[in-house]
Amino acid sequence: MPRSFLVKKHFSASKKPNYSELESQTVLAAPLLYETCALSVIPPPEVLGPGAYYPPLVWDAGLLSSLFPAGLGTEAEAAGGAAPALDLTTLSSEEDEGKSSGPPSPASAPAAAERFRCAQCAKAYSTFAGLSKHKQLHCDAQTRKSFSCKYCEKEYVSLGALKMHIRSHTLPCVCKMCGKAFSRPWLLQGHIRTHTGEKPFSCTHCNRAFADRSNLRAHLQTHSDVKKYQCKTCSRTFSRMSLLHKHEETGCSGAR
């Protein structure tokens, strides 16, 4: 399964993300803030539409854990929220596995600890909050991804992966020439080559040059007698997956 395929469908039911729309939210309102890609993750609230925005603090689990050292599980309960999959606000740094001195520790009340037991590892906790945090940090995380994106349905197993993904929503890297926004600096660099005409990737077979390494790789396939993608029915090979898909969709006759 292609890795980018799943995400793209969240962006748009059709082909490409609507850059102009995104730019209107994240870039054009405050171009100077982002033109050098200085902002690593999330634009200020006034830049994004109110419906789509979640403040940066939401993502700062470390800050939150410092603000709520006693644990956020009880906070969430008090708020009456049936928390979604797993919100980052419920994450804190390493703690509570029956080891820390926090509220969920079972050590001080062995009898009460029996009240909340993890179904997967049998660890016991005195409070529901303690059990919840344990499951979020350890047992549930082993069976499902734990870091949920606020902008879409994607979930990740690590905060770093989530942060990287969030950039695809915030698009902090903006082209000074045309205003187009990108999630990562090197994507912007590649785009800038479309303005400058720079083509640093050359084919050793025909000296043709490309601005994009992936495009060179695809081009190299054209020099090969046996292409990378092969039809299972007729054994015909193609230089690109898309060509193979087209071939299969149009109905491989089995000939050739």
Place this chain on the structure above:
DNA sequence: CTGGGGACGGGGCCC
């Protein structure tokens, strides 16, 4: 219709 180029996106790996 097919093949190829151009532009771009995302996850993973490495430093």
Place this chain on the structure above:
DNA sequence: TGGGCCCCGTCCCCA
């Protein structure tokens, strides 16, 4: 932990 880079991939367009 974050940035750079690589790899794999999609989509659009054109000859």
